[in-house]
Amino acid sequence: MADHWLRVNFSQHRGNEKRRIRRFWIFRPKAADDDMNSSLLKLGVNIDHAATVRQARGTDYPNIVAIAQAAEDGGADAITVHLREDRRHIQDCDVFELQRSISTHLNLELAATDEMVDIACRLKPRACCIVPERRAELTTEGGLDAVGLFDRLQLHCRKLSEAGIEVALFLDPELKQIECAANLGVPTIELHTGTYASAPAGSDQAKELETLNAAVTQASARGLRVNAGHGLHYDNVAAIAAIDEINELNIGHSIVAAALFCGVEDAVRRMQGVLRGARQ
Numbered sequence: 001m002a003d004h005w006l007r008v009n010f011s012q013h014r015g016n017e018k019r020r021i022r023r024f025w026i027f028r029p030k031a032a033d034d035d036m037n038s039s040l041l042k043l044g045v046n047i048d049h050a051a052t053v054r055q056a057r058g059t060d061y062p063n064i065v066a067i068a069q070a071a072e073d074g075g076a077d078a079i080t081v082h083l084r085e086d087r088r089h090i091q092d093c094d095v096f097e098l099q100r101s102i103s104t105h106l107n108l109e110l111a112a113t114d115e116m117v118d119i120a121c122r123l124k125p126r127a128c129c130i131v132p133e134r135r136a137e138l139t140t141e142g143g144l145d146a147v148g149l150f151d152r153l154q155l156h157c158r159k160l161s162e163a164g165i166e167v168a169l170f171l172d173p174e175l176k177q178i179e180c181a182a183n184l185g186v187p188t189i190e191l192h193t194g195t196y197a198s199a200p201a202g203s204d205q206a207k208e209l210e211t212l213n214a215a216v217t218q219a220s221a222r223g224l225r226v227n228a229g230h231g232l233h234y235d236n237v238a239a240i241a242a243i244d245e246i247n248e249l250n251i252g253h254s255i256v257a258a259a260l261f262c263g264v265e266d267a268v269r270r271m272q273g274v275l276r277g278a279r280q
């Protein structure tokens with residue numbers, strides 16, 4: 001199937017009121033359909049924290065493009081970066097240089113702001129993921145409130161789709177948020193695995209896994225492609241990777257930490273080994 005435009009119809013419930021059905025077009029790149037049909041679990045490597053090391057001293061090393069290329073050599077299927085509003089790690093010039101240089105594709109995480117959407121539309125990465133952002137947070141702390149931000153997301157998603165970018169929303173595994181993403185007509189969601197990752201091993205973690213499983217089932221039934229990520233590491237990722245309908249995991253901090261011992265290429269290769277093992 002070639003690149004094509006897809007017409008999306010949706011209505012929205014607010015209390016007892018059903019708002020009128022609207023209709024718009026989203027761009028569906030051919031690559032998105034090819035990926036959708038592939039049963040292989042993909043790994044997006046988030047290299048934000050390589051940039052954190054650079055920004056800590058204001059140096060020009062480590063070279064972010066070289067880090068991305070080493071991740072690709074280790075088997076990364078995509079390079080993920082979060083251009084935060086406070087530019088605490090990845091900088092504007094990084095995203096443009098990565099887009100020119102990498103041989104896989106860029107997945108840009110961005111806040112739902114006009115500034116970020118404008119940058120994404122100029123950059124035109126193959127994929128982007130809209131995430132919530134608070135200046136004081138150490139890292140992304142949870143999923144978007146897609147229900148509360150419906151009108152703003154609708155505008156941003158349309159703009160990004162019209163620029164040919166495959167849009168994902170980063171969501172907690174909550175049924176109402178997933179329903180909202182389906183109503184917004186985005187092709188993809190990324191489920192926040194942070195609560196699962198930080199739950200104590202045992203019954204608490206098993207419960208979070210169950211919640212994630214239910215969310216994946218619901219999203220797949222609504223025709224959404226499902227990615228997942230946050231807080232995943234070599235010892236907790238297998239249970240998530242074993243969920244067949246998950247298309248891609250985005251993993252950063254644990255890979256960059258492991259790379260201090262074995263280098264980026266090996267750290268990514270090891271993670272890919274865990275993912276492949278979980279799918280066998």
Ligand code: PXP
Nearest residue numbers: 140170229230231250251252253
């Ligand atoms: N996915 C999203 C949407 C994120 O915001 C992040 C963190 O930037 C990740 C995945 C990767 O999380 P971690 O660094 O904990 O692996």
